[in-house]
Amino acid sequence: MRSTFMGLETSKRGLYTQQSALYTTGHNIGNVNTPGYTRQRVNMQATSGFPGIGINAGTMPGFLGTGVETGSIQRIRDSFVDHQFRSESTKLGYWESRTNAIAQMEDAIGEPSEYGLQQSMSDFWQSLQTLASSPENGGARAVVVERGVAVADSFNYIYKSISEVKGNLGDEIDFSAKDINSLLTQIGELNKQIANVEPNGYLPNDLYDARDGLLDQLSSYLPIETSYEKSGGRASAIAEGTVTIKIKTNVPGKTITVVEKDQVAELTVDGNDPNQPFPNLMTGFTFTGGPIQNPADGKLSVNEMVKSGELKSLVDSYGYIDSDGKEKGLYPEMMTKLDKMANEFAKAFNAVHEEGTDLAGVKGEPFFVLPAGATEFSASNIAVNDAIRKDPNKLAASDAKTGAEVGNGQNAKKLGDVFFAKLPGLDGSSVQSYYAQTIGQLGVEGQQALNMTESSGVLLLAVSNRRASISSVSLDEEMTDMIRFQQAYNASARMITVMDETLDKIINGMGTVGR
Amino acid sequence: MRVTQSMLSQNMLRNLSSSYNNMGKLQEQLNTGKKVNRPSDDPVVVMKGMGYGMQVNKVEQYQKNMGEVNNWLDSSDDALDGVGQVLHRMKELATNAANTGTMGENERKAIETEMNQLREHVRDLANTKVGDKHIFSGNMTDQPLFNKDTGKFEDGKSFSANVEIEVFDGINLRVSTDVNKMFKEIDDMFGEVEGMIATGEGFSGLITSIDSKLDTVLSKRADIGARSNRAELMKNRLEMQEGAAKKQRSQNEDVNFEKTITDLITAESIHRATLSVGARIMQPSLMDFLR
Numbered sequence: 001m002r003s004t005f006m007g008l009e010t011s012k013r014g015l016y017t018q019q020s021a022l023y024t025t026g027h028n029i030g031n032v033n034t035p036g037y038t039r040q041r042v043n044m045q046a047t048s049g050f051p052g053i054g055i056n057a058g059t060m061p062g063f064l065g066t067g068v069e070t071g072s073i074q075r076i077r078d079s080f081v082d083h084q085f086r087s088e089s090t091k092l093g094y095w096e097s098r099t100n101a102i103a104q105m106e107d108a109i110g111e112p113s114e115y116g117l118q119q120s121m122s123d124f125w126q127s128l129q130t131l132a133s134s135p136e137n138g139g140a141r142a143v144v145v146e147r148g149v150a151v152a153d154s155f156n157y158i159y160k161s162i163s164e165v166k167g168n169l170g171d172e173i174d175f176s177a178k179d180i181n182s183l184l185t186q187i188g189e190l191n192k193q194i195a196n197v198e199p200n201g202y203l204p205n206d207l208y209d210a211r212d213g214l215l216d217q218l219s220s221y222l223p224i225e226t227s228y229e230k231s232g233g234r235a236s237a238i239a240e241g242t243v244t245i246k247i248k249t250n251v252p253g254k255t256i257t258v259v260e261k262d263q264v265a266e267l268t269v270d271g272n273d274p275n276q277p278f279p280n281l282m283t284g285f286t287f288t289g290g291p292i293q294n295p296a297d298g299k300l301s302v303n304e305m306v307k308s309g310e311l312k313s314l315v316d317s318y319g320y321i322d323s324d325g326k327e328k329g330l331y332p333e334m335m336t337k338l339d340k341m342a343n344e345f346a347k348a349f350n351a352v353h354e355e356g357t358d359l360a361g362v363k364g365e366p367f368f369v370l371p372a373g374a375t376e377f378s379a380s381n382i383a384v385n386d387a388i389r390k391d392p393n394k395l396a397a398s399d400a401k402t403g404a405e406v407g408n409g410q411n412a413k414k415l416g417d418v419f420f421a422k423l424p425g426l427d428g429s430s431v432q433s434y435y436a437q438t439i440g441q442l443g444v445e446g447q448q449a450l451n452m453t454e455s456s457g458v459l460l461l462a463v464s465n466r467r468a469s470i471s472s473v474s475l476d477e478e479m480t481d482m483i484r485f486q487q488a489y490n491a492s493a494r495m496i497t498v499m500d501e502t503l504d505k506i507i508n509g510m511g512t513v514g515r
Numbered sequence: 516m517r518v519t520q521s522m523l524s525q526n527m528l529r530n531l532s533s534s535y536n537n538m539g540k541l542q543e544q545l546n547t548g549k550k551v552n553r554p555s556d557d558p559v560v561v562m563k564g565m566g567y568g569m570q571v572n573k574v575e576q577y578q579k580n581m582g583e584v585n586n587w588l589d590s591s592d593d594a595l596d597g598v599g600q601v602l603h604r605m606k607e608l609a610t611n612a613a614n615t616g617t618m619g620e621n622e623r624k625a626i627e628t629e630m631n632q633l634r635e636h637v638r639d640l641a642n643t644k645v646g647d648k649h650i651f652s653g654n655m656t657d658q659p660l661f662n663k664d665t666g667k668f669e670d671g672k673s674f675s676a677n678v679e680i681e682v683f684d685g686i687n688l689r690v691s692t693d694v695n696k697m698f699k700e701i702d703d704m705f706g707e708v709e710g711m712i713a714t715g716e717g718f719s720g721l722i723t724s725i726d727s728k729l730d731t732v733l734s735k736r737a738d739i740g741a742r743s744n745r746a747e748l749m750k751n752r753l754e755m756q757e758g759a760a761k762k763q764r765s766q767n768e769d770v771n772f773e774k775t776i777t778d779l780i781t782a783e784s785i786h787r788a789t790l791s792v793g794a795r796i797m798q799p800s801l802m803d804f805l806r
Contacts, residue, residue: 032520106553111561112768126576133680134582136647140805213739400654405673407656412683432569439554440562446555461529461532465522474519479801 014492086219141392188264199233356396356411361404364396
């Protein structure tokens, strides 16, 4: 036998459920601009009908519906698109960071321009030519010395700027490691909270959102692989469970598990000299603690790193010690090239200069000098001989074998030729063409990085749009829902009025015969 | 596909920033007049540009050197012209003296005075200076060819060394003229004249000697003339080279203004369209139509 007030109860459930749906709509609208927010949907389901199933169930000719209830409130999300998004984001992370590193190097070198190394070398050559035709002219001599100083200064300046940027990149690696650690800790913390809530049958949607946001961030640093583990208890079928994060490596079959439930590993940067503070010559990374039982499992050498993600890109730019003990990377290699160029140029120039004789008929001193203790010239130490700076008459412009020939500029001419002489130390290139090649190569790498950034950016945008298409809030849709739920709410309320009128009939209108 | 406001606004922002980016690049190109401003803009252009730039600088420097060459050759020619004039005057004097037969004391004195002046002038011409350089002193440009202290012409090896100036890659022009011997012989001739005047000897023998010296001067001037011609040719060639190098550099890296401005206008209209389309799409929502 159904209860008298069953209709009221049914309509009340309708009110509550439509109200929940309206609240969720409000939540969606409120979060329309929240980054990382996933729209939520109330899964409504009909409540079990009357009579219920069982031995004591009454018999009646029909099966009466009892209304609606909120089954669950679910995030609308596609984990496959998430996976795609993260893998594209890792690629973009690599190329964006590389583009940035190359752009900074281009800025430091400053070619093409009116004040770069190329221009100062060109000016130096011109001054030597002028000296060759007017070797007796004190002005021409002074200009040569100053232009020589300008060349040395350009080398020093470029080297210093590049080292500074390199230092910044080192700091950035350090900062990234800290950021990665913080992300891992936060994900572990969320895993813990989620594992506490889910067994009670709840769906902590906003915790999922927060965790997905953190995973997105982590994926721009490192190539990750995620899997999920169900929570026990009365966990809902659509509960996501805790996430397990593994870092992909180049070694087949090897991954590094960095997060498992609330267990979190910590990342540290490895240098080849433990006594030196980072940033210094780096060799790789180590993950310790958390899910990593065996310390050897947490080792990630640079060679094992997948060429993806911002961290690897920073390492590639900053430089690292390869397994063969050599320092590699964009910045160290450029510095090596500049050093080589400065060394070969200074040596060749000095050799010619020492062949000549100065204004007093004395054999030339070295034009470029090394600081005490150094054996090789480098871009950072190349400098013009102080004796010559103080007395430009010491410039060996003449090629006279004996005595002083003031009007002899033959050696100055030969000094000018050094710029275009093929030097064995520069693989048979001249200083001029070696530098142009170096700049050209940097340009090619920069262009490649730009193109890759562009294309991975486009891909990421496409994936991101697809994700938004699934998960982001549409105001029009929410407004429609709002009307829908409001109408349903109103109709349920009207049902209660109808019930009220029916009951009024029973209670106040019946049994009054004859009155 | 389901499309939401956030997607629209994100796409719109992205489109706007990319069209700003585009316009920024074009603006930079128009401001600098260069197609490329960093190696990654176009590595090939930058690499070639460095070569062309050096080429242009080289040609400019060689043109400066060429100025020095002309300076040197013109001054040498002027000086030798002076020597020729001296010899002509000497010949006049000798001819006059030879025609009048015996000379009186006064006439001889007058000739002697003039001859002495001419000799001084020749010595001065031998020490011709251009700027700081004695142009007839070979590599010893700081020292005069005629040493007033010793009263002799310098004849060291360095004094007769060739001076060359580079006017193109590996091409050197000799700018010095080997005149030590000539000046010494002319000076010696003046010495002989002094003796002749003292002894009253006739001048008829002197005329042939002067003629042979004039020949020498002429042949030296012819040599200078020939080198000036070569310098002239070289100058033309350098001008051509300058034009070619600058043209190559310009074609390589300079902005084509018509094209770039057209591109800018196109980019600007795309940007305007993006803005107005964005404004139209972002505005309406169901909200506007609900009570």
